[in-house]
Amino acid sequence: xxxxxxxxxxxxxxxxxxxxxxxxxxxxxxxxxxxxxxxxxxxxxxxxxxxxxxxxxxxxxxxxxxxxxxxxxxxxxxxxxxxxxxxxxxxxxxxxxxxxxxxxxxxxxxxxxxxxxxxxxxxxxxxxxxxxxxxxxxxxxxxxxxxxxxxxxxxxxxxxxxxxxxxxxxxxxxxxxxxxxxxxxxxxxxxxxxxxxxxxxxxxxxxxxxxxxxxxxx
Amino acid sequence: xxxxxxxxxxxxxxxxxxxxxxxxxxxxxxxxxxxxxxxxxxxxxxxxxxxxxxxxxxxxxxxxxxxxxxxxxxxxxxxxxxxxxxxxxxxxxxxxxxxxxxxxxxxxxxxxxxxxxxxxxxxxxxxxxxxxxxxxxxxxxxxxxxxxxxxxxxxxxxxxxxxxxxxxxxxxxxxxxxxxxxxxxxxxxxxxxxxxxxxxxxxxxxxxxxxxxxxxxxxxxxxxxxxxxxxxxxxxxxxxxxxxxxxxx
Numbered sequence: 001x002x003x004x005x006x007x008x009x010x011x012x013x014x015x016x017x018x019x020x021x022x023x024x025x026x027x028x029x030x031x032x033x034x035x036x037x038x039x040x041x042x043x044x045x046x047x048x049x050x051x052x053x054x055x056x057x058x059x060x061x062x063x064x065x066x067x068x069x070x071x072x073x074x075x076x077x078x079x080x081x082x083x084x085x086x087x088x089x090x091x092x093x094x095x096x097x098x099x100x101x102x103x104x105x106x107x108x109x110x111x112x113x114x115x116x117x118x119x120x121x122x123x124x125x126x127x128x129x130x131x132x133x134x135x136x137x138x139x140x141x142x143x144x145x146x147x148x149x150x151x152x153x154x155x156x157x158x159x160x161x162x163x164x165x166x167x168x169x170x171x172x173x174x175x176x177x178x179x180x181x182x183x184x185x186x187x188x189x190x191x192x193x194x195x196x197x198x199x200x201x202x203x204x205x206x207x208x209x210x211x212x213x214x215x216x217x218x
Numbered sequence: 219x220x221x222x223x224x225x226x227x228x229x230x231x232x233x234x235x236x237x238x239x240x241x242x243x244x245x246x247x248x249x250x251x252x253x254x255x256x257x258x259x260x261x262x263x264x265x266x267x268x269x270x271x272x273x274x275x276x277x278x279x280x281x282x283x284x285x286x287x288x289x290x291x292x293x294x295x296x297x298x299x300x301x302x303x304x305x306x307x308x309x310x311x312x313x314x315x316x317x318x319x320x321x322x323x324x325x326x327x328x329x330x331x332x333x334x335x336x337x338x339x340x341x342x343x344x345x346x347x348x349x350x351x352x353x354x355x356x357x358x359x360x361x362x363x364x365x366x367x368x369x370x371x372x373x374x375x376x377x378x379x380x381x382x383x384x385x386x387x388x389x390x391x392x393x394x395x396x397x398x399x400x401x402x403x404x405x406x407x408x409x410x411x412x413x414x415x416x417x418x419x420x421x422x423x424x425x426x427x428x429x430x431x432x433x434x435x436x437x438x439x440x441x442x443x444x445x446x447x448x449x450x451x452x453x454x455x456x457x458x459x460x461x462x463x464x465x466x467x
Contacts, residue, residue, distance in 0.1 A: 116311075118311050118313035119313060119315065121270055121309070121313065122309065122313035122314075122315070123327075124270065124302070125268055125270065125302065125305070125307040126376075126378075127299050127300075127302060127303045127379060128327060128330060128331070129295075129299070132330050136326065136330060137315050137326075141316065141317060144317075216359060217317045217360070217361055218316060218361050
């Protein structure tokens, strides 16, 4: 029994990790693009991007998941997500990546805007291009400043992955919960909690290490 | 022919006109001191010359070649960056790059712009750091240095791109009094080596000793200009006298 539970939980946990890693891989770069959009000097773009960010940050991720998965089918009679498990997984990924890139974009924006004008000007008077100033001078300073808030979001993401079950993506909590119905036991569900704790614990340690690595300058 | 010729520079921010037609010229190897009260336009003038602000009107020429003309808008970014490199600028707040060591700060721009072969960049950077007395601290980060040391690195960094004219924007204003001396000493040595410089400063005695020529900027106009000792010791205009009196009290 224990073995069977652990196997099922591990299968669910693999899905959870997949959701987690793919969301980060998508949202970390996309967030930067969104951040540039929200800081654009071209007003219409800036307004549109900030409006989208407001909607995404202002509504529950669960609602976004449901709308993104069922919306296209119900509104346009188009099943854009494809059939079965992989279709649902794609929809979850899209919803998560959009949601998290908006959160990340605000963190990036805060970080970028906190860098003093003097850093840009020092680069400019040395004849560097805007691209060089951003990538060689500003970026690492921004990264240093955003590690703590990004760490928060990343830990939140670990737990948000459980929302995927709303549209029947078989992740960790679902794996644990099935045993309540089938076998009348609750300890597998507690076990899922341990999985989350260990996972976020490891991330916390890694983030602290990274933060320390960047502590040589201020 | 003067190395630098600034003609009729005007600059307006919103409603206030900060520079109302500034013209002056500078000979190669000379030091120009710019003094005046806060808000008089000193820093704005320096920023216009260094392309950090775009003047609304006027021209700037280096060695007889017009490098900035407010009426001309078709300069490419490339050309503008090239023109900008005639000047080096040392900021009041140093603005060193915190994530790089002393040596990396000095070498960054020449390396990125591939100005010289790598070995030559290293050699030049080391000799510049030696010149500012920091060749023993090349592996330190800016946060490990005193303000005076940081400003000396900033001077070496500005010199690394080999500018024709080096500009200082109140280079000692952000320093503790006991640290100004080491920075002023470096600037003085540069003047003795015949570096062409423009120095915006509140240190009147220093400006007097260092400069060949002084401009007193007041409310966006040059209220008085002339040889340094004459302007400081024997000012002709009432406004200059009032300013010098107020500062010396």
